[in-house]
Amino acid sequence: MAAHLEFPKRNAAYAATFDKGDLALPPAKKYIVITCMDARVEPASQLGIELGDAHVIRNAGGVAQDAIRSIVISQRLLGTREIAVFHHTGCGMLLFTTEHLREVVKDADPGNAVVAEAVDKIDFLEFGHLQESVKSDVKFLQEHPLVLKDTKVTGWIYDVTTGKVSQVV
Numbered sequence: 098m099a100a101h102l103e104f105p106k107r108n109a110a111y112a113a114t115f116d117k118g119d120l121a122l123p124p125a126k127k128y129i130v131i132t133c134m135d136a137r138v139e140p141a142s143q144l145g146i147e148l149g150d151a152h153v154i155r156n157a158g159g160v161a162q163d164a165i166r167s168i169v170i171s172q173r174l175l176g177t178r179e180i181a182v183f184h185h186t187g188c189g190m191l192l193f194t195t196e197h198l199r200e201v202v203k204d205a206d207p208g209n210a211v212v213a214e215a216v217d218k219i220d221f222l223e224f225g226h227l228q229e230s231v232k233s234d235v236k237f238l239q240e241h242p243l244v245l246k247d248t249k250v251t252g253w254i255y256d257v258t259t260g261k262v263s264q265v266v
């Protein structure tokens with residue numbers, strides 16, 4: 098069964114007890130979490146983030162470079178002042194290279210020049226070492242001209258086998 102067919106029923110159960118309809122648009126606790134789209138990662142419960150508290154920006158890997166558009170909106174228009182970068186153990190971003198993924202896409206559609214040109218434009222921003230990727234993302238944000246200078250930036254690793262987080266920087 099397609100996943101979306103379950104949404105109305107599951108949402109009805111959620112909405113039946115929903116009582117947070119008066120939350121403000123800006124995040125109450127003024128922070129951003131950047132993390133991976135991995136299905137085992139769920140920042141709200143793993144970090145105790147209540148509805149309305151924070152902006153959670155997710156992408157493949159929790160890569161800072163991929164989050165800049167959202168960070169500028171979050172800081173300049175919605176008042177966030179702290180950023181926490183979370184990468185995690187067992188991340189798929191440790192398991193491939195951009196060159197390999199480009200070949201996978203091209204091999205699935207041989208001779209399609211439009212597909213080849215489109216995928217060649219994408220840097221998938223994979224990484225080879227967890228601690229180093231966290232450190233380099235923190236540095237990237239601290240040095241980025243569009244990130245506010247007084248922003249507190251920290252870097253973390255979430256362990257998918259224990260449920261625990263550890264701070265890297």
Ligand SMILES: [Zn+2]
Pocket residue numbers: 133134135157158159185187188189190
């Ligand atoms: Zn991941």
